[in-house]
Amino acid sequence: MKNFGFEDLKLVDPPDLSRDSEAYGFAGQAREDILPNADEVxxxxxxxxxxxxxxxxxxxxxxxxxxxxxxxxxxxxxxxxxxxxxxxxxxxxxxxxxxxxxxxxxxxxxxxxxxxxxxxxxxxxxxxxxxxxxxxxxxxxxxxxxxxxxxRADEPIVERLNDQFGEFLEAIDHPVEKRAKTGRLFRRLVGRAHPTDREARTLLGIFRRASAHLNFYGDADDAAAKNADAKDGAADAAASDAEN
The missing domain is CATH 3.40.1280.10 (SPOUT methyltransferase, trefoil knot domain)
Known part of the structure; x- marks a missing residue:
């Protein structure tokens, strides 16, 4: 990092970085600035x-x-x-x-x-x-x-877009076993595209409205189907009584 002008080091689950550690020994001149200023995240x-x-x-x-x-x-x-x-x-x-x-x-x-x-x-x-x-x-x-x-759009907006796409897949009843792979495909696509804030927010709004629309009419269809089943059941019972 120091060779090529980079200095913001993030470490996930790092090893021992004390002065007696192997990592400290290998850090060279970066042990004076980059290593001690690293953030554990x-x-x-x-x-x-x-x-x-x-x-x-x-x-x-x-x-x-x-x-x-x-x-x-x-x-x-x-x-x-x-x-x-x-x-x-x-x-x-x-x-x-x-x-x-x-x-x-x-x-x-x-x-x-x-x-x-x-x-x-x-x-x-x-x-x-x-x-x-x-x-x-x-x-x-x-x-x-x-x-x-x-x-490029701020990362929280991009993450909300990825999350909203996952909710959209659920709303359209995309096969459960394919949702993770489809979500990764979408994440890769968005990652390469580097959408602007307006682009990301527009897509986010479209997916949000589509999900709400599908859920609303999905609930309405379920209710209509239940009502139809109840009417069919009542009709069957009436027919049975008339036959008897």
Whole structure:
């Protein structure tokens, strides 16, 4: 991080960071500023307050699988983030197992470093170095950054949009077993689109009204069906009495 001009370090469930720890020993000159100023947070906090980019070596080359696909390379990510005004957090996983599918499902975008198919995995330090090198133009010289072309909606609005889409799926009775996957597909789509505040609020309002509309008429239909069943039952009983 210090090599390439980044300084805001967030740690989820970190190891011991005391002066006698292994982490402190490896931090180099960053132990004087970046490491002691790091914030300990949760993954839920990052997902709720930042546009999140998950870094993973394992990807799916299949557009039907939206846990690890689609993904950007660090160079593609750098080019896109240079045009977006949004608080963004790069999320690296554990040294040994990376990020789980459940954790990836919470995050907005996937980024992967192109490497040999025979051995695509890199250790955490290598992955961070390559990624931050590609993103160095976002931190080292602000005067050379391109003009911001897009003002992305605040993260709470984007999260409300994702949540409202989940309620919409429930309102249309989307198959329960498909809702999580469909929700991830929508999150990935919104994550890549970087909607403006107006766009996000407009979609949020549409999904909210659609859900309310479907629930209202769904309740009305249920009531009508129950009334029809009751009338049919009464008619059957009357017919039976007449026969008797």
């Amino acid at each position: 949760t993954l839920d906090h990052l997902a709720a307050n930042y546009h999140t980019v998950a870094l993973t070596a394992t990807t799916n080359e299949d557009s039907r699988k939206h846990v690890r696909f689609p993904f950007s390379t660090p160079a593609e990510l750098s080019e896109r983030l240079a045009t977006v005004d949004a608080p963004t957090c790069l999320v690296f996983g554990r040294e040994d197992v990376g990020l789980t599918n459940e954790e990836l499902a919470q995050l907005d975008e996937i980024c992967a470093i192109p490497a040999s198919e025979e051995y695509p995995s890199l250790n955490l330090g290598q992955a961070a170095t390559i990624t931050l090198y590609e993103l160095r133009n976002l931190a080292l010289d602000e005067n050379q950054l391109p003009d911001v072309e897009l003002e």
